[in-house]
Amino acid sequence: MKSIRILSLAFCLCASSFAQASEWPAGKPIKLVVPFPAGGGADIIARTISNKLSENIGQKIIIENRAGAGGSLGTEAALREKADGRTLIYVTNGTLGTNPALYTNVGYNAQKDIEPVAKLTEITLVMAVNPKRIPVKNLKDFLQYARSNSKPLTYSSAGNGTTSHLAGVLLSQMTELPFEHIPYRGGAASMTDMLAGRIDFTIDVAPNVLSHVKAQRLTALGLGSPSSDLSSTIKPISEEGVSGYELFAWDGIAVKKGTPEAIVKKLAQAIQKTLTDKKVQEALIARGARPILSTPEEFTQFVASEEKKWGELVKSSRTSLD
Numbered sequence: 001m002k003s004i005r006i007l008s009l010a011f012c013l014c015a016s017s018f019a020q021a022s023e024w025p026a027g028k029p030i031k032l033v034v035p036f037p038a039g040g041g042a043d044i045i046a047r048t049i050s051n052k053l054s055e056n057i058g059q060k061i062i063i064e065n066r067a068g069a070g071g072s073l074g075t076e077a078a079l080r081e082k083a084d085g086r087t088l089i090y091v092t093n094g095t096l097g098t099n100p101a102l103y104t105n106v107g108y109n110a111q112k113d114i115e116p117v118a119k120l121t122e123i124t125l126v127m128a129v130n131p132k133r134i135p136v137k138n139l140k141d142f143l144q145y146a147r148s149n150s151k152p153l154t155y156s157s158a159g160n161g162t163t164s165h166l167a168g169v170l171l172s173q174m175t176e177l178p179f180e181h182i183p184y185r186g187g188a189a190s191m192t193d194m195l196a197g198r199i200d201f202t203i204d205v206a207p208n209v210l211s212h213v214k215a216q217r218l219t220a221l222g223l224g225s226p227s228s229d230l231s232s233t234i235k236p237i238s239e240e241g242v243s244g245y246e247l248f249a250w251d252g253i254a255v256k257k258g259t260p261e262a263i264v265k266k267l268a269q270a271i272q273k274t275l276t277d278k279k280v281q282e283a284l285i286a287r288g289a290r291p292i293l294s295t296p297e298e299f300t301q302f303v304a305s306e307e308k309k310w311g312e313l314v315k316s317s318r319t320s321l322d
Contacts, residue, residue, distance in 0.1 A: 029060035035074025037186035041207035056270040071095040076107035083256040085263035097310030102161035116299040118271040119252040121289035125224030126209040133197040139221040139240035152178040153200040156190040167203035169317040206288020
């Protein structure tokens with residue numbers, strides 16, 4: 001697979017310098033703060049990489065879920081810890097891209113407070129319906145169903161301002177259909193009501209949706225991005241009736257600004273080594289998450305561009321929270 005070959009080549013370029021990085025400071029186990037509920041897409045990916053990352057760092061890693069405000073509360077809490085490399089922050093397009101535009105007081109400044117270390121994955125979105133509630137098999141039939149319905153169809157999300165929320169906003173804008181947003185406290189809670197047949201549709205990250213599609217509990221109507229390692233049987237939304245629709249999520253690891261450069265470098269190299277592990281790659285890809293290698297400098301530039309992109313989407317949706 002192309003993405004795996006790219007990862008392997010990139011890792012060869014950095015592997016020689018990995019052993020030269022300074023050792024991690026001694027002390028209590030490293031904490032990886034995931035600012036989302038257990039069982040959601042972010043939590044699944046964090047746990048997929050944590051054991052191998054722990055092995056590559058040579059330190060025990062404990063995952064701590066600190067959910068709330070679309071990831072802002074956990075991110076802010078992590079930034080109250082020392083900048084010594086013992087607290088890692090799981091970051092996403094939501095926490096570093098959307099939330100600064102969504103919340104009046106997000107509690108942190110993505111540019112001033114956070115040191116991006118490395119991207120982990122890019123994650124396609126999957127639009128799905130519960131076939132017991134919406135008996136359609138493709139997006140074109142769904143759109144026809146929505147237009148003929150007397151009331152706006154409902155869609156669930158992991159919370160206000162999350163990727164799954166803005167994915168629905170974008171679909172509404174591009175189809176000129178008035179969908180009703182039903183926010184939940186995390187992707188797992190959103191999926192519970194989808195599976196129970198209480199919600200009409202969702203457009204969520206593949207790790208939250210794909211297993212239920214494979215088990216035929218949900219019907220996939222399209223992907224948010226044409227670039228994916230998922231089965232070719234699920235076509236992009238842009239090819240299924242909504243031309244130009246493209247949206248994908250991403251995640252990565254960051255630390256508090258001021259963390260020693262040597263630790264940032266070693267952590268980045270450990271993440272790269274983790275993402276080149278065949279079992280880790282297969283587990284991520286099976287969940288719809290495509291492993292992506294990056295240096296701290298590349299990830300920093302990417303985060304800056306994404307903050308602008310997602311901020312503009314929030315503003316265009318006229319979504320705001322105090």
